[in-house]
């Protein structure tokens with residue numbers, strides 16, 4: 258097994274990739290994912306393995322520069338001969354190339370990469386970018402060539418990493434590409450308009466049974482791919498049932514009492530939970546309902562990927578406050594679900610009546626709930642995830 | 649029916665008339681032979697948008713971002729203040745290629761004409777910021793010529809589809825410039841099909857074509873930009 262050097266990915270894959278694996282990172286347009294390939298290469302080079310990059314997206318010099326911006330010194334490995342380029346860019350731009358292999362015509366790609374694979378036994382090759390190859394070579398020919406490369410990689414015990422941008426290709430081609438790979442990692446954005454994150458998920462692996470966990474990440478310079486656990490906010494007026502909700506929705510939860518920094522020491526009770534549901538992992542934060550803590554709402558709201566607004570359905574006098582809290586949490590911009598709690602009590606308003614009274618738009622689902630009995634909690638979560646992932 | 653109007657400095661009515669049938673989320677194709685004022689029209693569109701308080705994304709693909717500023721200055725359209733206060737995002741596809749070492753900043757980003765994946769990443773980042781800033785914004789791509797020269801044409805069409813989807817998701821209006829004759833007719837047809845509104849420049853008139861119909865205005869280029877002349 259070899260490590261991928263992508264945090265969390267090795268865990269999901271059961272320890273890493275098999276030595277001669279073919280791995281495809283398949284990303285929707287707009288996701289910053291080149292770093293996945295580069296980070297794997299950098300890690301392997303540092304471990305003493307040999308490696309190459311095939312590029313048809315940027316001249317080698319630009320890629321060296323990009324590596325440097327991540328804090329990785331590719332130049333050193335190039336000088337040592339531990340790494341080299343298969344340059345499919347410079348000749349097309351009319352630029353000189355001092356790469357080990359430089360491609361003047363796409364008919365040379367197949368052979369050049371076959372040789373490059375032989376040059377890095379037990380090492381790694383990164384192909385950036387597979388999509389461009391497809392539109393030059395044609396779909397069927399590209400699939401044929403990939404199969405040959407992958408066989409060759411098996412023979413020389415070389416890992417091959419493909420970066421693939423999922424433009425509007427037909428699903429047949431995408432299926433065939435997937436079938437040609439040992440492992441496919443899907444990379445997508447979640448909720449495009451107000452980006453709340455980019456996530457990766459292993460769609461397939463020939464040597465393990467990966468969980469369907471979606472791992473959220475961002476790419477930083479320097480640093481590369483970093484993963485994070487998203488926050489979900491639970492807010493609403495005092496006594497609406499927030500603390501109870503956080504407990505019910507979480508695998509584990511704690512209530513943290515903290516002395517507030519103010520002239521009159523009061524206790525801020527933050528309910529913190531951690532939820533795992535159908536591959537979605539998040540930290541859950543229940544905010545205090547009192548107005549004097551509104552500053553905290555702002556801070557938590559900014560970091561959240563979604564929010565639950567809990568209201569006591571028998572207390573319409575608190576609805577104005579609920580709306581105010583939505584505003585203060587900046588929850589305007591993030592997906593949110595309104596939980597119409599305490600449906601078991603006499604006089605509880607129905608979701609429709611609450612929508613009417615609060616004047617909330619149709620884009621916010623209102624889910625009836627009896628949180629103390631755990632009823633409606635999963636519905637609310639499903640509704641929020643639906644909004645976040647856009648179904 | 650052709651309405652006759654007087655042009656203000658920034659030709660607001662002129663634009664209003666031409667863009668009458670464009671809605672947020674639409675893709676507008678500006679096309680015609682070289683040297684008929686397509687780029688100037690874009691500068692003007694950009695500037696009038698900024699003056700009117702609408703932020704913009706401008707993708708320069710045929711020259712560098714420096715040149716963009718300079719060319720606009722010739723018309724007394726000063727971009728600098730808008731760059732500084734973050735009203736205009738620029739993606740520059742050529743400067744890096746020229747071997748200049750440049751770093752991305754908040755509103756000025758460098759990509760490469762061959763790396764369409766990276767271009768889409770930067771389009772995504774910029775449109776998200778614009779979306780947060782304003783409920784209305786415009787995105788201008790000037791032009792496809794160099795992009796077509798360095799990529800398989802089908803890939804460029806794929807890029808445009810993704811680009812259009814992104815802009816329309818963020819409720820912006822997108823303008824894309826194409827120089828006729830630089831690609832095969834079949835690719836040109838596909839381009840036309842992607843557009844919700846087409847503005848054809850021929851040096852004398854701009855012909856606007858959308859599902860709402862056709863209309864045209866006669867124009868000339870002056871030191872105030874593209875101006876219509878009463879026809």
Ligand SMILES: Nc1nc2c(ncn2[C@@H]2O[C@H](COP(=O)(O)OP(=O)(O)O)[C@@H](O)[C@H]2O)c(=O)[nH]1
Pocket residue numbers: 493494495496497498499500501502546598599600601602626627628629630
């Ligand atoms: N009858 C009923 N009581 C509830 C329900 N949910 C919460 N409560 C009660 O309402 C009170 C306030 O709940 P809590 O979670 O502490 O509210 P918070 O102030 O929003 O955190 C507690 O006594 C809960 O047991 C519900 O669905 N039905």
Ligand SMILES: [Mg+2]
Pocket residue numbers: 499500526545
């Ligand atoms: Mg509480």
